[in-house]
Each structure stands twice: as C-alpha cells, then as structure tokens.
Amino acid sequence: MRGQGASAPAPLSPAHIARPRGDSLALRVIAPVMRLVEIPMVACQRLLGINRLAWVFLAPNLVLFGLFAFLPVILNIAYATTGGADVLLADRPYVGVRNFALLGDCANYLDPNSCREDKFWRAVWNTTWFVTLQVGIMVGFSLLTAIILNREIRARGFFRAVFFFPVLLSPVVVALIWKWILQREGVLNAFLDWTGVGGYNWLVDADWAFGWSVFLSVWAHMGFYTLILLAGLQAIPRDVYEAATMDRASPWRVFRRITLPLLSPTMLVVLVLALIKGVQTFDEVYAFTGGGPGTATTFIIQYIYEEGFAGAPRLFGLAAAASLLVAGVLVVLTLVQLWLNRRSANG
Amino acid sequence: MGRTLAFLTATRGGARLHWTDWASYSYLFVGVFLMFFPVIWLVLSSFKTEADLQRYPPTFLPYQQQTIMLDGHADPLPLFQITDGEHEGKILAQLRRVGLRAQMVDPADPETRLTIDIADRAPVERFTLATENYTDLFGRFNFLLYFWNSTFITVTATLIMLLTNSMAAFALSKYQFRGRTVVLLLVIGTLMIPQTVVLVPLFLIVTELGMFNSLWGVIIPGAATPTGVFLLRQYMLTIPDEILDAARMDKASEWKIYWRIILPLSAPAIAVLAILAIMWRWNDFLWPLIVLTQSENFTLQLALNSFQGELQTQWSSLLAMTVLTLLPIAMVFMFLQKYIATGIASTGGK
Numbered sequence: 001m002r003g004q005g006a007s008a009p010a011p012l013s014p015a016h017i018a019r020p021r022g023d024s025l026a027l028r029v030i031a032p033v034m035r036l037v038e039i040p041m042v043a044c045q046r047l048l049g050i051n052r053l054a055w056v057f058l059a060p061n062l063v064l065f066g067l068f069a070f071l072p073v074i075l076n077i078a079y080a081t082t083g084g085a086d087v088l089l090a091d092r093p094y095v096g097v098r099n100f101a102l103l104g105d106c107a108n109y110l111d112p113n114s115c116r117e118d119k120f121w122r123a124v125w126n127t128t129w130f131v132t133l134q135v136g137i138m139v140g141f142s143l144l145t146a147i148i149l150n151r152e153i154r155a156r157g158f159f160r161a162v163f164f165f166p167v168l169l170s171p172v173v174v175a176l177i178w179k180w181i182l183q184r185e186g187v188l189n190a191f192l193d194w195t196g197v198g199g200y201n202w203l204v205d206a207d208w209a210f211g212w213s214v215f216l217s218v219w220a221h222m223g224f225y226t227l228i229l230l231a232g233l234q235a236i237p238r239d240v241y242e243a244a245t246m247d248r249a250s251p252w253r254v255f256r257r258i259t260l261p262l263l264s265p266t267m268l269v270v271l272v273l274a275l276i277k278g279v280q281t282f283d284e285v286y287a288f289t290g291g292g293p294g295t296a297t298t299f300i301i302q303y304i305y306e307e308g309f310a311g312a313p314r315l316f317g318l319a320a321a322a323s324l325l326v327a328g329v330l331v332v333l334t335l336v337q338l339w340l341n342r343r344s345a346n347g
Numbered sequence: 348m349g350r351t352l353a354f355l356t357a358t359r360g361g362a363r364l365h366w367t368d369w370a371s372y373s374y375l376f377v378g379v380f381l382m383f384f385p386v387i388w389l390v391l392s393s394f395k396t397e398a399d400l401q402r403y404p405p406t407f408l409p410y411q412q413q414t415i416m417l418d419g420h421a422d423p424l425p426l427f428q429i430t431d432g433e434h435e436g437k438i439l440a441q442l443r444r445v446g447l448r449a450q451m452v453d454p455a456d457p458e459t460r461l462t463i464d465i466a467d468r469a470p471v472e473r474f475t476l477a478t479e480n481y482t483d484l485f486g487r488f489n490f491l492l493y494f495w496n497s498t499f500i501t502v503t504a505t506l507i508m509l510l511t512n513s514m515a516a517f518a519l520s521k522y523q524f525r526g527r528t529v530v531l532l533l534v535i536g537t538l539m540i541p542q543t544v545v546l547v548p549l550f551l552i553v554t555e556l557g558m559f560n561s562l563w564g565v566i567i568p569g570a571a572t573p574t575g576v577f578l579l580r581q582y583m584l585t586i587p588d589e590i591l592d593a594a595r596m597d598k599a600s601e602w603k604i605y606w607r608i609i610l611p612l613s614a615p616a617i618a619v620l621a622i623l624a625i626m627w628r629w630n631d632f633l634w635p636l637i638v639l640t641q642s643e644n645f646t647l648q649l650a651l652n653s654f655q656g657e658l659q660t661q662w663s664s665l666l667a668m669t670v671l672t673l674l675p676i677a678m679v680f681m682f683l684q685k686y687i688a689t690g691i692a693s694t695g696g697k
Binding site for chain 2: 024027030050052057065067073075078089153161162163168186280283287301319323327335
C-alpha cells in the first residue's frame with residue numbers, strides 16, 4: 001500500500017556525506033540504461049534550459065500521482081453520485097446523493113438494525129470500537145515498552161528488535177500464525193485444558209473474535225510505535241533528569257512532571273498516526289476472521305471491499321460513497337498530524 | 348548458570364537490582380515470549396506431518412511414527428510398542444487393523460501373525476522433521492509461480508519507485524522553478540489519499556489501462572508514493588549545491604549530475620527507501636486482492652489467504668507456505684535491522 005497516512009518525514013540526517021569511492025556495483029549495473037536516457041535528456045536540456053528541465057525530472061512521478069492519486073479522488077465523487085453495477089462511468093446513471101442517503105437512512109444511528117444499510121453501520125461501529133480499543137491499548141503498551149527500553153538495560157538492542165520484528169510480518173502471515181494458535185485444537189486451548197481452565201472455541205464467539213482481533217493488531221504493530229516513542233524519550237535531555245535526581249524527586253513524580261510533558265508532542269503524533277492506520281484496518285483481520293463470525297469483525301474497509309468488489313452486483317456507487325466518508329475522516333486526521341509535525345519541528 | 352544470572356542481574360552502574368529492574372526484566376521476558384513463541388510454534392508446526400498436526404494435545408516437537416520395511420510387503424509398516432497382554436514390551440509391526448483388533452507381526456519373525464487388542468499398543472515415535480511439507484509445495488501447490496509473482500512485483504515496483512521518486516526529489520531539492528511550492532503541496536496532498544479510500548476509481552483506471560488481472564496493475568499504482576519523494580528530498584537538501592556547480596563548470600549535463608553525483612551521494616537514503624518499498628510490496632494485500640483475481644497471477648499473500656479459506660485446509664502445507672512467505676522478510680530484517688529501524692522512524696511509513 002502506498003505509505004498510507006504517513007507523516008511528513010523528519011529529515012533523515014546524513015551522519016556524513018559519503019564520498020564516492022570509485023563506481024559501486026549498483027552504479028555500474030544501471031550505467032548503460034542511464035547513458036541511454038542521457039541522450040534525450042541532453043536534448044531536453046538544450047530545448048528547455050536548466051530550470052525548466054525540473055519538470056522533465058518531475059514528469060514520471062507527477063503522471064503516476066495524477067493517474068493513481070488525484071484522478072481517483074475526482075472519479076470517486078463521480079462514482080459516489082452514480083448508481084448501477086457498471087464500471088464504466090458513461091454507463092452509470094446519475095443518482096445525486098442517493099447513495100449517501102441510503103447510507104444515512106437510519107432511525108437510530110446507534111442501532112444498526114434500524115438502518116437500511118445495516119452492514120455499513122455495523123462496520124462503522126465495529127471500526128469505532130476497534131480503533132478506540134486498539135489505539136488505546138497499543139499506545140499504552142508501546143509507551144510502557146519504550147520507557148522500559150529507555151532504562152539502563154542489558155541487551156537493549158536485542159529486546160528492541162524482539163518487540164519490533166512483528167511489524168515486518170505480512171498481515172496474512174500474522175493472521176495465520178494466530179489462527180493456528182487459537183484454533184479449537186490449538187496450543188492455547190491445550191494449555192488451558194492442561195491448567196484446568198478449559199479451552200474455548202475462540203473465533204466462533206463474536207466478542208472473543210473481536211477481542212483477539214484487537215490483540216492481534218496490537219501484537220503486530222506495537223513495535224513500530226514503541227520505536228517512535230523510544231526515539232522521543234531518548235531526545236529528552238539527560239540533565240533534566242539529573243536535576244530532578246538532585247532535588248530528590250520520586251520516580252513517579254519525575255515521570256509525571258518531566259517525562260510525560262516532554263514526550264507529549266511525540267505521543268500526539270503517535271496517537272494520530274495510530275488512528276489513521278487503525279481506521280484503515282483490513283488485511284490482518286480479514287485473513288484472521290474473514291469479518292466474522294457474522295459481522296462481528298467487519299470493519300469499514302472490508303465493507304467497501306465487499307460492496308464494490310466481492311459481492312454481486314458490484315455496488316461501486318455505495319462503495320465510493322463510503323470511501324468518501326472514510327477519506328473525510330482521514331483528511332482531517334492527516335491535517336492534524338501535519339500540523340502537529342510542523343509544531344514539533346518548530347520547537 | 349550462576350554467571351549467567353550474575354550477568355543478567357548486573358546493572359550498568361554495578362549496583363544491586365532495584366525492584367523496578369526486576370519488574371522491567373520480567374516485562375521484557377514476557378514480551379520476548381509473546382513475540383517469539385507464536386513464530387517458533389509456527390516453524391515447529393510446519394515440520395509436523397498432517398497426522399501429527401491432528402494430535403491433541405499437541406507435542407512441542409514434531410514426531411513421526413516409525414515404520415519398517417518387511418519382505419513381502421510393498422508399503423512400510425508402522426511400528427507399535429505393545430503395552431499389555433501376552434506380548435508386552437515387544438515392538439511389533441502392524442499389517443492391518445480390523446475393528447478393535449490389529450494384525451501384527453514381530454519383525455524378527457515375520458511369518459507368524461499375531462492379533463492384538465488396539466488398546467494394548469502405542470505407536471513408536473521419534474523426532475523427525477516432515478520436510479515433505481516443504482518439498483510438496485514445489486510439486487503440488489504452484490508455490491514457485493506465486494513466489495515468482497511476488498518477487499517480480501516487489502523487484503519491479505521497487506525499481507520504478509526508486510527511479511521516479513529520486514528524479515522527482517532531485518528536481519524538488521536542487522532546482523528553483525516556478526510552481527515548486529505547488530508541486531510540494533500536491534505531494535503532501537497525496538499523503539492524505541491512501542489507496543484504501545480510492546479503490547473503486549483506481550480499479551476503473553487500472554482496468555481501462557488494460558492492467559486488470561496483470562501484475563502490472565499492482566506494480567504501477569504502487570509506485571506512486573509521496574513518502575519516498577519526501578524521504579529522498581530531505582536527504583538531497585543536505586547535499587551542497589557547490590558540487591553541482593562544479594560539475595556544471597565541467598560541462599556535465601543535468602542528467603549526468605543526477606545519476607553520477609546525486610544518486611551515489613543519496614545512497615543511504617535510497618537504501619532505506621528500497622528496504623521500505625520491498626517490505627510494502629511483498630506484504631501488500633488489499634490492492635492485489637482486487638486486481639489479481641486469477642490464481643495464476645496470485646502473489647504469495649493471496650495464495651496463502653485463498654488456501655486458508657478452502658474447506659479442506661491442509662494445515663501442513665499451509666504452515667510450510669507461511670514460513671516460506673515470512674522467510675525473505677526475516678532475512679532482510681536480520682541483515683539490515685538498523686536501516687529498517689531508521690527508515691521507519693524517519694518516514695513514519697510502514
């Protein structure tokens with residue numbers, strides 16, 4: 001997926017600028033291609049001059065952005081306001097805001113059963129609950145882990161790597177790993193039977209399936225936020241702590257009065273980032289439970305996917321309308337995040 | 348043991364352990380267990396036979412029943428230890444089972460058939476790795492095709508992304524031209540449009556371009572990432588302009604400046620971006636799920652997901668395939684851990 005909802009990156013500062021020592025292997029491999037491209041590029045440079053050549057350098061990327069990022073946004077609106085099951089816009093009848101009206105047709109928004117498009121509202125509420133729980137638990141544990149890793153600890157690199165590595169696993173792999181552990185005759189139930197607590201068919205029970213989805217997603221992603229929070233903790237100057245020790249402040253007081261306030265910019269960024277990603281949760285839970293049992297773990301992206309691509313007829317209009325609503329939420333969150341980034345960058 | 352304990356309990360200052368240290372280490376060890384055990388369990392399970400996987404409660408290590416080849420029998424015969432009755436203590440080979448009785452022979456005396464109550468026998472088992480789970484993947488499951496699809500998508504998309512992003516970053520960091528701010532704003536704008544919210548129109552565009560059910564339909568849209576442009580631009584800004592001016596004095600063309608000077612100098616940032624891109628593409632799921640609907644185009648992730656959805660899930664093959672899917676990323680992680688951590692921390696991407 002495109003670096004979804006990624007932050008405007010903090011500069012990756014080069015410790016030193018590497019001096020080119022001869023030609024590296026990579027450079028030698030690309031050299032023939034680059035020399036070939038040089039011919040038209042030199043011609044362009046003669047034609048346009050140096051500064052306008054910038055557009056030639058930008059062109060491939062801008063074409064990609066235009067075609068696969070900006071054009072889709074506009075087309076999304078076109079889809080959301082048309083009906084039918086055709087992909088081609090020319091074949092789709094204009095329906096105005098009927099798709100939105102269908103999504104919003106609800107006697108009581110808190111009760112999906114009273115809505116015409118009940119699956120949408122189930123997905124909305126599932127996502128809301130999921131994001132609240134997942135972000136809360138995940139950021140809590142990430143903070144705890146980061147604080148512990150920031151202490152004087154042996155083998156810190158090892159522990160950091162251990163907490164981080166699930167971040168790299170693919171969502172499907174994560175889902176399968178836990179499905180295998182949680183299945184009826186899996187190792188967790190064997191352990192519970194052995195202790196006398198007794199096993200349970202976890203993924204058949206709606207509440208447990210939801211709970212385990214939250215767990216799985218915390219397990220898979222907390223390392224990422226731990227890493228960011230750890231960097232934030234390490235940026236707090238040591239002498240502040242030393243001064244506090246001189247004043248015989250209790251550890252709890254140090255944490256409340258120094259660590260938390262100084263870490264709060266990083267915390268905010270982490271929170272918003274986790275929210276942005278949480279709203280878009282799909283892959284791992286889809287592979288884990290398939291959205292079930294029933295609709296217990298169907299989230300908003302899965303709703304969009306199923307309306308638009310998995311079901312028949314393909315309700316592109318409804319999917320696009322739901323996408324626009326999600327996009328609205330994400331745009332607000334991203335703006336908040338960019339604003340926070342800028343604020344923390346300015347001191 | 349004592350020294351290990353001393354090593355683990357020593358603090359940096361050499362002082363005795365405070366209770367908070369105990370709490371910290373306990374937390375970390377619980378964490379290590381929670382993070383590692385699932386993966387270790389997966390790998391161990393992937394070496395178990397289907398019969399061994401059905402066993403409940405499961406054993407930790409993979410075991411297989413021992414067999415013996417006897418003259419006059421085409422197939423290897425399973426071995427049992429007799430636990431009760433007349434032949435107690437002997438190890439016998441089973442010919443066939445009829446209801447609650449089993450016909451068995453003593454391997455030392457293969458002519459005499461014995462009838463044993465099945466409750467009186469226990470299989471003879473030994474630690475054995477069921478490597479056939481893995482070898483089967485190559486024969487029966489088209490694994491190589493999926494692996495190739497995944498690899499092709501990952502490599503091609505990464506290369507395209509590195510090229511287009513570095514060109515754009517070069518233009519945005521080293522040229523003063525009208526409209527630069529606008530372009531930068533546009534790039535920031537794309538940050539707000541994750542693929543997940545433009546699935547429907549993206550699908551139309553990809554279909555119109557004839558890339559539906561083609562690997563290119565996954566590769567090309569994936570190459571447009573704002574994160575890469577940002578990451579590279581920030582790095583290139585730190586390269587002094589004097590180097591470029593010197594090259595221009597020597598009559599180097601702008602393209603030459605780009606690929607002979609800027610690209611090699613940005614190698615660390617490009618490496619970080621390359622690792623991120625490989626990770627994104629290899630693990631990608633939702634978009635390939637939409638674009639690639641025919642099984643011969645499946646990536647590993649799609650194949651895994653579709654196999655696990657089948658009614659008759661063969662866990663032995665599925666687990667082996669899962670291990671092979673996570674292996675490349677695990678290798679990348681082991682060798683390039685430092686780069687990955689820096690990269691992810693500095694882009695906020697994942």
